[in-house]
Amino acid sequence: MASFYGSFDYSVDAKGRVNIPAKFRKALSPEAEDTFIVTYGSENCLEAYPKDVWNKRIADLADHLPRTPENDKWLRFISGTSADSVLDVQGRIILSATQMKYANITKNVTIVGNIKGYIELWDSERYKEYIGATMKDFDTSFYAVEDQLAKMGQSAQV
Amino acid sequence: MASFYGSFDYSVDAKGRVNIPAKFRKALSPEAEDTFIVTYGSENCLEAYPKDVWNKRIADLADHLPRTPENDKWLRFISGTSADSVLDVQGRIILSATQMKYANITKNVTIVGNIKGYIELWDSERYKEYIGATMKDFDTSFYAVEDQLAKMGQSAQV
DNA sequence: TGTTTTTGTGGGTAGTTGTGGGTTAAAATG
DNA sequence: CATTTTAACCCACAACTACCCACAAAAACA
Numbered sequence: 088m089a090s091f092y093g094s095f096d097y098s099v100d101a102k103g104r105v106n107i108p109a110k111f112r113k114a115l116s117p118e119a120e121d122t123f124i125v126t127y128g129s130e131n132c133l134e135a136y137p138k139d140v141w142n143k144r145i146a147d148l149a150d151h152l153p154r155t156p157e158n159d160k161w162l163r164f165i166s167g168t169s170a171d172s173v174l175d176v177q178g179r180i181i182l183s184a185t186q187m188k189y190a191n192i193t194k195n196v197t198i199v200g201n202i203k204g205y206i207e208l209w210d211s212e213r214y215k216e217y218i219g220a221t222m223k224d225f226d227t228s229f230y231a232v233e234d235q236l237a238k239m240g241q242s243a244q245v
Numbered sequence: 246m247a248s249f250y251g252s253f254d255y256s257v258d259a260k261g262r263v264n265i266p267a268k269f270r271k272a273l274s275p276e277a278e279d280t281f282i283v284t285y286g287s288e289n290c291l292e293a294y295p296k297d298v299w300n301k302r303i304a305d306l307a308d309h310l311p312r313t314p315e316n317d318k319w320l321r322f323i324s325g326t327s328a329d330s331v332l333d334v335q336g337r338i339i340l341s342a343t344q345m346k347y348a349n350i351t352k353n354v355t356i357v358g359n360i361k362g363y364i365e366l367w368d369s370e371r372y373k374e375y376i377g378a379t380m381k382d383f384d385t386s387f388y389a390v391e392d393q394l395a396k397m398g399q400s401a402q403v
Numbered sequence: 404t405g406t407t408t409t410t411g412t413g414g415g416t417a418g419t420t421g422t423g424g425g426t427t428a429a430a431a432t433g
Numbered sequence: 434c435a436t437t438t439t440a441a442c443c444c445a446c447a448a449c450t451a452c453c454c455a456c457a458a459a460a461a462c463a
């Protein structure tokens with residue numbers, strides 16, 4: 088699985104097109120077929136999964152997620168709000184008006200790589216604020232995470 | 246099995262015809278023979294199964310569902326209220342007056358894809374309310390699902 | 404530093420998609 | 434059997450989208 092690092096700023100044009108960082112495009116596996124599935128993420132950001140990563144995730148959901156009303160509701164929600172988008176020749180994907188509204192995206196988008204193999208799309212202004220706020224608590228969360236890792240035991244430490 | 250993603254808005258005309266999203270039509274397998282079986286779904290929505298998916302479902306029901314009075318009742322009900330509809334040249338299916346009444350459909354329909362291989366038909370207004378209500382609990386259920394996946398073990402973690 | 408290649412952004416156009424209506428064939432009704 | 438109603442099929446058109454090309458800015462290279 089490919090990991091994505093870093094954050095990059097782009098603009099959305101009138102047609103809802105957003106460029107995907109060349110670095111990320113190069114990291115895509117052939118099985119991704121130049122396709123991303125865009126879905127709602129936490130903190131009102133959008134998540135975009137390479138197709139292969141998404142399929143694996145779906146398979147896990149189908150196999151392991153117990154059938155409860157809550158989980159069914161969740162699946163229905165995700166199905167209805169996600170959209171697959173193929174990269175155009177220039178390496179862009181398309182965001183729907185609904186998705187842009189959800190993430191408060193108007194003009195500028197910050198694309199953030201995630202170690203777990205997907206990328207996040209934020210309204211640039213919102214991301215700046217978010218990362219600024221997170222920065223303040225950095226030392227606290229840093230040791231909090233290290234502490235959890237230590238408790239997990241050996242294999243968790245890289 | 247093909248998964249369907251996203252939601253799309255259409256209108257029903259005087260003859261009860263509803264367009265099926267081109268995206269979904271393209272995702273149909275040849276075995277579906279351009280036919281959908283429309284049946285009652287939960288939350289007063291309608292479900293439409295591609296013929297091949299429906300047949301598989303029926304086979305599973307026949308094979309695995311125990312014969313109890315309740316199940317018989319259910320099967321009888323489903324048999325009687327379902328209807329198959331073939332796509333016309335423009336890619337539309339027909340809804341009966343009864344079906345439209347069940348789902349409170351009058352003019353505008355939202356067609357919602359489902360990962361499990363079928364699609365849902367909602368009255369647009371009702372869907373908007375439903376999805377709005379679900380949205381409120383989004384972050385909560387987001388982490389609830391991730392939590393379950395993590396606990397399920399290894400393969401669930403991308 | 405000058406030159407070439409890659410990357411990000413914008414816009415035009417042809418083909419596809421969604422919507423409506425008309426016409427003919429089949430079924431239901433009296 | 435005649436008449437009315439219903440449903441299937443076909444065609445037409447407006448709106449939209451995917452695809453294409455163009456160009457400027459940035460990066461890589463010599």
